[in-house]
Amino acid sequence: MINVPKGTKDVLPEESYQWQFVEGVAREVAKQFSLKEIRTPVFEHTELFQRGVGNTTDIVTKEMYTFLDKGNRSMTLKPEGTAGVVRSYIENGQFGGVLPAKMYYIIPAFRYERPQAGRLREFHQFGVEIFGAKGAETDAETIMIADTLLKRLGITAKLYINSIGCPVCRKAYNAALKDYFAARLDGLCYDCKTRFDKNPLRLLDCKEEACKAINANAPSILDYLCEDCSAHFAALKEYLALGGVSYEINPRIVRGLDYYTRTVFEFVSTAIGAQGTVCGGGRYDGLIEELGGGASPAVGFAAGIERLLMVMQNSGVEIPQPEKPVVYLAGMDESCRKKCFEICCALRAAGVIAEYDHMSRSVKAQFKYADKLGARFVAVVGGNELAEGAMNVKCMATGESEKVAFENAVEYFLNK
Numbered sequence: 001m002i003n004v005p006k007g008t009k010d011v012l013p014e015e016s017y018q019w020q021f022v023e024g025v026a027r028e029v030a031k032q033f034s035l036k037e038i039r040t041p042v043f044e045h046t047e048l049f050q051r052g053v054g055n056t057t058d059i060v061t062k063e064m065y066t067f068l069d070k071g072n073r074s075m076t077l078k079p080e081g082t083a084g085v086v087r088s089y090i091e092n093g094q095f096g097g098v099l100p101a102k103m104y105y106i107i108p109a110f111r112y113e114r115p116q117a118g119r120l121r122e123f124h125q126f127g128v129e130i131f132g133a134k135g136a137e138t139d140a141e142t143i144m145i146a147d148t149l150l151k152r153l154g155i156t157a158k159l160y161i162n163s164i165g166c167p168v169c170r171k172a173y174n175a176a177l178k179d180y181f182a183a184r185l186d187g188l189c190y191d192c193k194t195r196f197d198k199n200p201l202r203l204l205d206c207k208e209e210a211c212k213a214i215n216a217n218a219p220s221i222l223d224y225l226c227e228d229c230s231a232h233f234a235a236l237k238e239y240l241a242l243g244g245v246s247y248e249i250n251p252r253i254v255r256g257l258d259y260y261t262r263t264v265f266e267f268v269s270t271a272i273g274a275q276g277t278v279c280g281g282g283r284y285d286g287l288i289e290e291l292g293g294g295a296s297p298a299v300g301f302a303a304g305i306e307r308l309l310m311v312m313q314n315s316g317v318e319i320p321q322p323e324k325p326v327v328y329l330a331g332m333d334e335s336c337r338k339k340c341f342e343i344c345c346a347l348r349a350a351g352v353i354a355e356y357d358h359m360s361r362s363v364k365a366q367f368k369y370a371d372k373l374g375a376r377f378v379a380v381v382g383g384n385e386l387a388e389g390a391m392n393v394k395c396m397a398t399g400e401s402e403k404v405a406f407e408n409a410v411e412y413f414l415n416k
């Protein structure tokens with residue numbers, strides 16, 4: 001037997017309605033905020049992620065699904081959504097310069113990680129990108145899109161915000177971090193020892209307990225923000241207050257990717273244990289230029305759909321069941337089943353959810369199956385009904401039956 005690859009999951013027919021619900025709510029929220037969907041390829045040139053996610057990130061150093069295609073080009077399955085969107089934005093003339101460019105996507109993402117609860121090798125993200133606007137109101141709006149989504153899904157999560165400044169203020173901060181960690185290098189994990197040289201900010205993101213303990217007393221970026229970055233962060237807080245969004249400032253949040261500037265944020269749920277970050281994002285004003293486009297500010301986030309679903313399941317959120325058939329048409333024998341087929345076709349053409357017997361089962365077994373499907377009515381056609389030109393319609397909830405002429409079937413069920 002061939003199994004599903006490690007770290008991947010099937011979404012089975014009985015559970016896909018849950019995904020459709022989350023995706024449907026996400027699309028509704030996106031519409032309300034005037035975001036348009038962008039779809040980019042599942043794989044891109046590897047270089048895009050090396051430059052766009054960053055060569056010192058865990059994603060690029062250890063987690064990418066990279067392969068040579070038959071033309072010997074190095075390709076990578078996208079580990080996140082932003083780099084592809086930025087590539088497309090640049091390649092398509094920055095969409096004619098209409099600003100801001102407000103986009104969303106729902107994508108599979110691939111990372112070669114150690115699979116565990118809430119951590120998969122193929123997972124899915126709902127993401128948002130807003131390009132062209134530099135003011136803190138856009139950061140606030142981005143956060144509010146995530147906040148609205150979570151609320152509509154019935155998810156309670158805590159919002160943490162931080163500012164990691166710009167390259168100017170980060171220089172001084174990086175130096176302070178290096179001083180702090182240099183004296184404590186022995187206590188850090190192997191990965192952090194290498195991060196220390198390449199990108200000390202990344203040390204704050206480590207999930208090892210020993211490193212977390214050392215991080216707790218590290219200097220805070222907020223003490224190193226330049227005047228402009230400070231003002232931007234203050235404005236963000238003001239806009240969040242105007243929007244009625246509550247938050248906590250957490251100067252340890254730096255986000256995993258290299259390209260963030262100023263605002264970073266996470267929504268964390270306590271309902272699913274260690275992998276509680278359901279959504280993360282921030283501002284990345286340098287990325288578009290870094291990837292060869294005209295300088296343009298940008299802000300966005302991505303939410304992990306599996307984690308959203310886990311939180312909903314663990315906190316008992318009721319996901320609306322998919323629509324059930326209005327009527328199941330049960331035929332006694334072959335000629336009756338043909339009549340059922342014919343009526344079923346007419347009902348479906350009129351937009352009624354209708355089903356009939358595919359298995360040549362007895363009427364009793366068809367009733368059982370109709371019940372399993374959750375059909376509200378079962379219409380029985382036997383020899384007598386065929387002769388009379390009317391079927392016997394039973395309401396499954398009340399048990400009551402009535403005769404409905406074949407030619408009135410569509411009208412009858414359209415009104416149900």
Ligand code: ATP
Binds near residue numbers: 121122125303
């Ligand atoms: P984490 O801190 O959990 O490693 P991350 O910082 O790597 O997350 P991002 O790159 O910001 O995550 O991705 C955004 C969201 O995608 C996360 O908040 C999470 O909900 C989800 N996510 C990230 N990696 C995985 C994964 N391997 N499996 C499932 N969901 C994931």
Ligand code: MG
Binds near residue numbers: 256
């Ligand atoms: Mg990660």
